[in-house]
Amino acid sequence: MPTSPSAAKAATKLLSVDEALSRILSQIKPLETTESPLLEALGSVLAEDAAADRNVPPFRNSAMDGYAVRGSDVGSAGARLRVVGSVAAGAVPDRRVDAGEAIRIMTGAPLPDGADTVVRVEDTDNGTEMVTITRSTPTGMAVRQAGEDLRSGEVVLRRGAVLRAAEIGVLASIGHARVTVHRRPNVAVLSTGDELVDITEQPAPGKIRDTNRYSISAAVRATGSAAFELGIAGDDASDLRHSLGNAAFGDMVVTSGGVSVGDHDHVKPVVDAMGAMDFWSIAIRPGRPLAFGHLRTKRGDVPIFGLPGNPVSALLTFELFVRPALLKMAGHTRLHRPRAMARLLDRIEKPSGLRTFARGVYDRDAETVRATGPQGSGILRSMSLANCLIDIPEPLAAVEPGTDVTVVLTDLPEDH
Ligand code: AMP
Numbered sequence: 001m002p003t004s005p006s007a008a009k010a011a012t013k014l015l016s017v018d019e020a021l022s023r024i025l026s027q028i029k030p031l032e033t034t035e036s037p038l039l040e041a042l043g044s045v046l047a048e049d050a051a052a053d054r055n056v057p058p059f060r061n062s063a064m065d066g067y068a069v070r071g072s073d074v075g076s077a078g079a080r081l082r083v084v085g086s087v088a089a090g091a092v093p094d095r096r097v098d099a100g101e102a103i104r105i106m107t108g109a110p111l112p113d114g115a116d117t118v119v120r121v122e123d124t125d126n127g128t129e130m131v132t133i134t135r136s137t138p139t140g141m142a143v144r145q146a147g148e149d150l151r152s153g154e155v156v157l158r159r160g161a162v163l164r165a166a167e168i169g170v171l172a173s174i175g176h177a178r179v180t181v182h183r184r185p186n187v188a189v190l191s192t193g194d195e196l197v198d199i200t201e202q203p204a205p206g207k208i209r210d211t212n213r214y215s216i217s218a219a220v221r222a223t224g225s226a227a228f229e230l231g232i233a234g235d236d237a238s239d240l241r242h243s244l245g246n247a248a249f250g251d252m253v254v255t256s257g258g259v260s261v262g263d264h265d266h267v268k269p270v271v272d273a274m275g276a277m278d279f280w281s282i283a284i285r286p287g288r289p290l291a292f293g294h295l296r297t298k299r300g301d302v303p304i305f306g307l308p309g310n311p312v313s314a315l316l317t318f319e320l321f322v323r324p325a326l327l328k329m330a331g332h333t334r335l336h337r338p339r340a341m342a343r344l345l346d347r348i349e350k351p352s353g354l355r356t357f358a359r360g361v362y363d364r365d366a367e368t369v370r371a372t373g374p375q376g377s378g379i380l381r382s383m384s385l386a387n388c389l390i391d392i393p394e395p396l397a398a399v400e401p402g403t404d405v406t407v408v409l410t411d412l413p414e415d416h
């Protein structure tokens with residue numbers, strides 16, 4: 001209980017969402033770099049510039065199946081040329097092309113010296129001794145120049161690049177079998193509460209299934225990080241201490257439940273004993289209580305988030321606070337989901353003074369958004385039906401249909 005008016009004021013002072021996030025991010029550092037086999041680096045962040053070791057493509061080659069010729073010979077339809085050879089992909093031409101000559105060539109095969117143009121087989125009579133060109137073909141047609149994709153020595157990907165399938169392909173084409181990336185976080189996920197049973201068990205009277213360990217572990221994996229599950233800790237300090245002892249092997253710990261002000265909320269004091277925990281009351285609905293701190297370990301401090309227990313609050317505070325922190329740890333520089341403006345179709349009531357994130361369905365074509373029905377913090381369906389969060393500023397008590405609102409596009413990757 002606060003004992004003085006100033007203590008009472010301090011206790012009721014709510015942290016804004018933005019203040020909480022910037023406090024968190026200021027304490028998170030990118031993990032060290034590591035060398036990874038190329039394909040395992042999918043989703044990781046490149047930690048070194050990558051330069052091409054040679055031109056891609058390495059030699060001038062044909063973009064079509066057809067005939068390698070001199071452009072000056074095929075400027076008009078009806079030209080007849082002598083076929084003097086053939087070259088397949090992977091082979092090298094055994095002679096040059098002179099005026100009045102053609103070499104049959106397959107897609108990807110090196111262009112013979114003397115040739116500067118490829119006539120598509122469809123634009124010929126497909127002859128084997130002599131070939132008739134049936135359509136005039138401009139000089140340079142269907143020829144891919146050496147280095148037109150990547151130039152030897154050129155930096156083709158900068159450090160900080162997120163490795164998607166296309167970047168993995170670029171790195172493969174410059175021969176990087178291993179790449180230097182930021183190590184991916186390994187996140188310990190722990191549920192707390194005497195009422196929880198694992199989903200493989202039948203809940204006895206008074207018990208419920210542990211939803212959060214699954215939703216939070218899935219949300220961790222969706223960032224590209226690894227989750228290791230530590231099961232359920234009871235509402236009991238020694239149980240919690242034991243679980244957090246194992247959790248401290250991770251790069252980050254995420255717990256849910258036990259951070260309210262109930263009689264059995266042990267997370268904060270136990271973490272305080274093992275490191276330090278700030279307990280924040282954030283001006284947010286849902287998800288008001290959030291604890292953030294660190295566990296002290298031999299390897300250094302391990303950040304820990306104590307998320308509220310209600311399944312919507314847990315997943316929503318993960319999205320808003322833990323996800324950007326994890327991305328930063330993994331070396332990402334884009335930490336925020338894209339946003340858009342949309343016309344609200346429903347009326348949404350909210351407590352004034354709390355920034356509210358209602359779960360919504362955003363229609364990109366119509367530029368509208370509607371809420372996903374009942375928004376209670378235990379109604380997880382409100383999140384599974386949603387593709388966005390409707391971000392309603394603190395001061396408002398309600399938003400009327402037709403109002404322009406900001407939506408956070410939680411289905412899209414971070415873009416700033
Ligand atoms: P707490 O934050 O521990 O006070 O929990 C708030 C509410 O969330 C209570 O109704 C809990 O039963 C529920 N809850 C806590 N943890 C979980 C969980 N892992 N899965 C499902 N519900 C939970």
Ligand code: MG
Pocket residue numbers: 192193194235257258309
């Ligand atoms: Mg609890």
